[in-house]
Amino acid sequence: MHREWNAYVREDLTIEPVGEGRLQGLTFSVKDVFEVKGNTNTAGNPDWFRTHKPALKHAAAIELLLKQGARLRGTTQTDELMFSLNGENFHYGTPVNPKDPDRIPGGSSSGSAVAVSAGLADFALGTDTGGSVRIPSAYCGIYGIRPTHGLVPVEGVIPLAQSFDTVGWMARDSKTLWDVGSALIESAEAESGEFRQVHFGTDAWDIVQEDCRMILMKWLPYFQQLTGKSAWIDIAPQGLDEWVNTFRTIQGYEIWRAHGEWIQREKPVFGPDIAERFAWASSLGKAEFENKKTVRQRICEYMDTLLGSDGLLVIPTAPGPAPKRGLAGTEIERTRSRVMQLSCVAGLTGMPQVTIPIAGAEGLPIGLSVIAGYRQDRKLLRWIHEKLLKAFPETAAIL
Numbered sequence: 001m002h003r004e005w006n007a008y009v010r011e012d013l014t015i016e017p018v019g020e021g022r023l024q025g026l027t028f029s030v031k032d033v034f035e036v037k038g039n040t041n042t043a044g045n046p047d048w049f050r051t052h053k054p055a056l057k058h059a060a061a062i063e064l065l066l067k068q069g070a071r072l073r074g075t076t077q078t079d080e081l082m083f084s085l086n087g088e089n090f091h092y093g094t095p096v097n098p099k100d101p102d103r104i105p106g107g108s109s110s111g112s113a114v115a116v117s118a119g120l121a122d123f124a125l126g127t128d129t130g131g132s133v134r135i136p137s138a139y140c141g142i143y144g145i146r147p148t149h150g151l152v153p154v155e156g157v158i159p160l161a162q163s164f165d166t167v168g169w170m171a172r173d174s175k176t177l178w179d180v181g182s183a184l185i186e187s188a189e190a191e192s193g194e195f196r197q198v199h200f201g202t203d204a205w206d207i208v209q210e211d212c213r214m215i216l217m218k219w220l221p222y223f224q225q226l227t228g229k230s231a232w233i234d235i236a237p238q239g240l241d242e243w244v245n246t247f248r249t250i251q252g253y254e255i256w257r258a259h260g261e262w263i264q265r266e267k268p269v270f271g272p273d274i275a276e277r278f279a280w281a282s283s284l285g286k287a288e289f290e291n292k293k294t295v296r297q298r299i300c301e302y303m304d305t306l307l308g309s310d311g312l313l314v315i316p317t318a319p320g321p322a323p324k325r326g327l328a329g330t331e332i333e334r335t336r337s338r339v340m341q342l343s344c345v346a347g348l349t350g351m352p353q354v355t356i357p358i359a360g361a362e363g364l365p366i367g368l369s370v371i372a373g374y375r376q377d378r379k380l381l382r383w384i385h386e387k388l389l390k391a392f393p394e395t396a397a398i399l
Contacts, residue, residue, distance in 0.1 A: 008111060244340045351374060
């Protein structure tokens, strides 16, 4: 047992593979929101555990991995009902960031990121609605992907906001990340072809800490060399703050629609920051929701035109390295707001985003993200492994 990391809810839970394939011999863990036959999820909250029954079957994504030869070991910690990017759980504690125990691991897929980073699993499943795979991956110094929305089956996964929810995964190396993608994304229709243009989002890069920005920008020439065409653009001419507001309004309304009845009936105990977010979500009206859906549609059309099938957008994953543990609530919300200005781009549009771990100042990991067009996931994973990382010099500070 590896209790020192506090990564697991049930480390003893094991499911053997049911087939052979690309993942033969690999072990994976899953965030404690995926159904595993006979197991009751906590979803990061004791009252959820108390009021729900054991699963009757495995989540669809787990079945796909077992068929490809992977072995499941352990369910991992999550923020309460996945409604945080922090990784600090009021009830179950904070998983320990292997790269710096004094810093948060990021959330809500906190335990999955820690399990992979600490070498307890070869890869792990998480969910990503607003950044919950990408942010902990960046903070814990591993690879992570949020796939195209709807591309990987979500059956058997506790929802948060269904028009944003995705099944994502994490690994310590790009080859494993690609192999898992090949198992989870059954259609290879978009794996061929090349990326021919890359965009760098000026407004996104302006959000990042100066020292992190200088380190990450050293890698941008390699994207230019591989694609042949590059441009600096403002991603959101109307401001990334407006994109965040659009994301949060739609997400909040959907969250209350998914969980409001249970909350009102069971009156669960939440940590203070989570309780405040649910209270805010309950106040949102349908008119606000419908208005922001229209804004979102325009954003999606704009980004689809921008990237198409051969374009990339490169941005930092987070504004800096993982923040210190135990920050005050106001500071947590301030940090969350800045993070969401970066994470909302793929979240709003439903496009795939891969975060690559880079060594930042004092060796602390920071993330460099690549966003591609719709359903270009397998091509993106292959391109990063076979072309981008091989273009980096051997002395590259890739974690």
